[in-house]
Amino acid sequence: MTFKDLGLSAAILKAVEEKGYTKPSPIQEKAIPHILEGKDILASAQTGTGKTAGFTLPVLQYLSDTKHPKYRPLRALVLTPTRELAAQVHDNVREYSKYVDIRSTVIFGGVNAKPQIATLRTGVDILVATPGRLLDLHDRKAVSFKRVDILILDEADRMLDMGFVRDINKIISFMPEKRQNLMFSATFSKDIKKLAAGILRNPVAVETAPQNSTAKKVTHKVYKIDKSKKTEFTIKLVKDNNWNQVLIFTRTKHGANKLTKKLISAGITAAAIHGNKSQGARTKALKNFKDNTIKILVATDIAARGLDIPLLPHVINFELPNVPEDYVHRIGRTGRAGAVGEAISLVCSEESEYQSEIEKILKEKIASTIVEGFEPTDTAGPKRAASQSKGSFGKKKKGGNSGSSNQNKPKRKPHFKGNKPAGATSGRGRTGAPKKKRF
Ligand code: ADP
Ligand code: MG
Numbered sequence: 001m002t003f004k005d006l007g008l009s010a011a012i013l014k015a016v017e018e019k020g021y022t023k024p025s026p027i028q029e030k031a032i033p034h035i036l037e038g039k040d041i042l043a044s045a046q047t048g049t050g051k052t053a054g055f056t057l058p059v060l061q062y063l064s065d066t067k068h069p070k071y072r073p074l075r076a077l078v079l080t081p082t083r084e085l086a087a088q089v090h091d092n093v094r095e096y097s098k099y100v101d102i103r104s105t106v107i108f109g110g111v112n113a114k115p116q117i118a119t120l121r122t123g124v125d126i127l128v129a130t131p132g133r134l135l136d137l138h139d140r141k142a143v144s145f146k147r148v149d150i151l152i153l154d155e156a157d158r159m160l161d162m163g164f165v166r167d168i169n170k171i172i173s174f175m176p177e178k179r180q181n182l183m184f185s186a187t188f189s190k191d192i193k194k195l196a197a198g199i200l201r202n203p204v205a206v207e208t209a210p211q212n213s214t215a216k217k218v219t220h221k222v223y224k225i226d227k228s229k230k231t232e233f234t235i236k237l238v239k240d241n242n243w244n245q246v247l248i249f250t251r252t253k254h255g256a257n258k259l260t261k262k263l264i265s266a267g268i269t270a271a272a273i274h275g276n277k278s279q280g281a282r283t284k285a286l287k288n289f290k291d292n293t294i295k296i297l298v299a300t301d302i303a304a305r306g307l308d309i310p311l312l313p314h315v316i317n318f319e320l321p322n323v324p325e326d327y328v329h330r331i332g333r334t335g336r337a338g339a340v341g342e343a344i345s346l347v348c349s350e351e352s353e354y355q356s357e358i359e360k361i362l363k364e365k366i367a368s369t370i371v372e373g374f375e376p377t378d379t380a381g382p383k384r385a386a387s388q389s390k391g392s393f394g395k396k397k398k399g400g401n402s403g404s405s406n407q408n409k410p411k412r413k414p415h416f417k418g419n420k421p422a423g424a425t426s427g428r429g430r431t432g433a434p435k436k437k438r439f
Contacts, residue, residue: 048331072123073147131167270296
């Protein structure tokens with residue numbers, strides 16, 4: 001199967017070729033034909049499998065196949081949960097649309113709205129946006145959704161987690177009922193299925209990997225350690241192994257800042273990326289990390305979501321996420337494109353419960369290691385089974401991977417509930433592209 005076999009135009013194929021893609025990824029191969037047919041889809045695939053091109057290419061094909069109405073109304077809208085992801089998706093849209101007459105732009109908060117409004121006024125065919133700023137600009141009449149033919153929800157599960165359901169439904173309420181809806185998600189929770197049921201019409205389910213599965217070539221490793229020793233241990237890990245590019249996850253923004261400071265004082269170049277950082281700081285941190293100006297990027301789950309960081313050999317979970325699906329997303333940052341990756345988690349006694357939840361969705365036990373000099377002293381956690389695996393350094397001691405305890409049971413973050421889609425419709429999606437002006 002080639003991109004040409006999928007029925008994409010020469011102009012799009014040329015751009016794809018320039019990106020160096022030789023053949024479509026499995027998700028692209030499966031999703032693109034349905035999208036070109038005008039069907040709604042609900043697609044799930046692991047992180048890093050090319051979902052962006054999976055929806056962008058057929059949408060560009062549709063937009064360039066159909067005549068632009070004179071005043072160039074917005075016809076395709078991509079919603080993403082984070083600014084970084086919006087910027088990244090838009091970079092892709094720009095690259096893939098290099099040789100077609102398609103105008104695009106990206107809208108997100110944290111930056112001046114004026115230039116965004118000015119660009120929107122010139123007329124764009126496809127817009128990539130985060131929900132908050134988009135609604136703001138809609139309120140200010142800078143954008144209209146009345147002519148939107150295709151709605152794309154990228155990283156829909158994260159949008160749910162971030163509480164964007166109301167915003168999404170509000171945006172949808174301004175759209176025509178007849179439209180095509182594409183929903184992409186790396187994981188599938190009950191809530192996501194509920195959201196999908198409200199928005200999608202007769203969707204084709206496109207799946208390329210077992211749900212919630214992680215990249216095959218990722219090895220998981222847990223170090224049992226006291227909370228108070230985690231920083232020192234992280235510094236040791238990075239220094240002893242001479243790691244040059246490591247993504248570290250913390251649970252909180254404050255934790256990310258604190259760890260970053262400690263790393264820097266230990267002589268390791270690092271930057272934090274999270275929601276309290278200015279857009280400029282976030283963009284700079286990501287750029288410096290990508291071009292290796294800094295060794296460590298310390299991120300919260302929300303900030304890291306969907307970032308395209310290629311070939312990352314190591315991801316460290318400084319703390320385990322309290323939502324197990326987030327673990328899957330985190331380690332989606334490693335082992336991409338067939339490369340081997342290592343997902344390391346530093347687990348203190350009170351996090352044992354999180355570990356067992358993660359093991360449940362991974363359907364595998366993660367071997368635990370205890371490193372000499374960093375033995376956990378906090379015994380409030382579960383009784384440890386004496387199962388072992390070899391550590392990177394130091395002598396192994398006792399440890400365990402049993403993970404259930406009622407003591408210090410961490411509270412789970414409440415999952416989003418009850419999404420009643422305001423704009424949900426029962427009409428049919430568009431059928432058969434290309435098509436003429438409607439409505
Ligand atoms: P996802 O959204 O599924 O996490 P992305 O769309 O961000 O994945 O793609 C991940 C990486 O794979 C990007 O660097 C992208 O350029 C690359 N990529 C996408 N499609 C292909 C392809 N057909 N062949 C090779 N690389 C691809
Ligand atoms: Mg993506």
